Amino acid sequence: MIQIFYKDKGKIAISQSLVFLDELGMDDVIWIDLFSPDGDEKRAVETFLDTSLSSRAQAEEIESSSRYSETETTISVNTNFLIPGPDEYSMEAVSFILCEGIIVSIRNVQLRSFSDIQRKIQVNSKLYPTGYHVLVGIVENRIDLDADMIELMSKEIDTYSKKVSTGKDVNEEFLLDINQLQENTMLVRENVVDKQRMISSIMKSDKFPRDIFAKLSVINKDIVSLLNHTNFSFERLDYLQNTVVGLINLEQNRIMKVFTFVSLLLMPPTLIASIYGMNISLPMTGSGLWDFFILLVLMIVAIFIVILVFRKRRML
Numbered sequence: 001m002i003q004i005f006y007k008d009k010g011k012i013a014i015s016q017s018l019v020f021l022d023e024l025g026m027d028d029v030i031w032i033d034l035f036s037p038d039g040d041e042k043r044a045v046e047t048f049l050d051t052s053l054s055s056r057a058q059a060e061e062i063e064s065s066s067r068y069s070e071t072e073t074t075i076s077v078n079t080n081f082l083i084p085g086p087d088e089y090s091m092e093a094v095s096f097i098l099c100e101g102i103i104v105s106i107r108n109v110q111l112r113s114f115s116d117i118q119r120k121i122q123v124n125s126k127l128y129p130t131g132y133h134v135l136v137g138i139v140e141n142r143i144d145l146d147a148d149m150i151e152l153m154s155k156e157i158d159t160y161s162k163k164v165s166t167g168k169d170v171n172e173e174f175l176l177d178i179n180q181l182q183e184n185t186m187l188v189r190e191n192v193v194d195k196q197r198m199i200s201s202i203m204k205s206d207k208f209p210r211d212i213f214a215k216l217s218v219i220n221k222d223i224v225s226l227l228n229h230t231n232f233s234f235e236r237l238d239y240l241q242n243t244v245v246g247l248i249n250l251e252q253n254r255i256m257k258v259f260t261f262v263s264l265l266l267m268p269p270t271l272i273a274s275i276y277g278m279n280i281s282l283p284m285t286g287s288g289l290w291d292f293f294i295l296l297v298l299m300i301v302a303i304f305i306v307i308l309v310f311r312k313r314r315m316l
Helices: 039-049 112-123 131-166 172-204 210-276 290-312
Strands: 002-008 011-015 029-035 068-070 074-083 090-099 102-107
Touching: 002 039, 002 112, 011 112, 029 039, 029 112, 029 131, 039 102, 068 172, 074 131, 074 172, 090 131, 090 172, 102 131, 112 131, 131 172, 131 210, 172 210, 210 290
Parallel strands: 029 102
Antiparallel strands: 002 011, 002 029, 068 074, 074 090, 090 102
């Protein structure tokens, strides 16, 4: 699908027709958004801009040289957008090509950042006179969404912290939940760092309008604060993980202590029963009824002696 944002009588209009692209000039178009484009759509845009578009493989490249590049006529930016899920987060590669003040975006999933900017363009088109301003607006919106995501993760960490404080439902499954939250935190941090690298490259360029640099500086400061926040969140998760592991070990040690104590309690009676179970002549092995009760008392006394010894040594 293609969406063409162009100037029309002082306002921004939208068209989804490839044929309409032939009727527009370079000065009329601001943004061409390609969502899961087919071959015809990509070829039409390449013909209109007289340039080549990035493939999906190029968009997913991780080398720094492929993330941002400039030529005499175009600027190519490849970045990742974080998509939150019910349990796990995922990364989606997005490509931007800037040519003569026109921005072309190539993506394969619906992204809230794009939907928000499209609404803002229609409400106040003066804030987005060129594709450069559209790109900065998308990045700014993405950082705001990342900040909201980090805030939600902080609340989730607070919930986990309260559970650890009460000791309820602290088990191996709870530990796996903390580990998954750690993975999500690292993905958010990676996503924010990727935007920081993009902004750093943009600020080094002499092709971007000077009026957007003030906004980029503010975004960069926001990114630094988000990175500090993610570092703090990761440290909290690491602390919670160590605490949960300690609590699980204490519970396992308590269970082993109970089993060990029960075994020690039964050792003296077992010894007495084993001795009198031997087929030899021993004291109190007559046929009297009191022999059984005397042996039973000896076993009980042995148990109490073990209990007293443990309590004296503060092992109970």
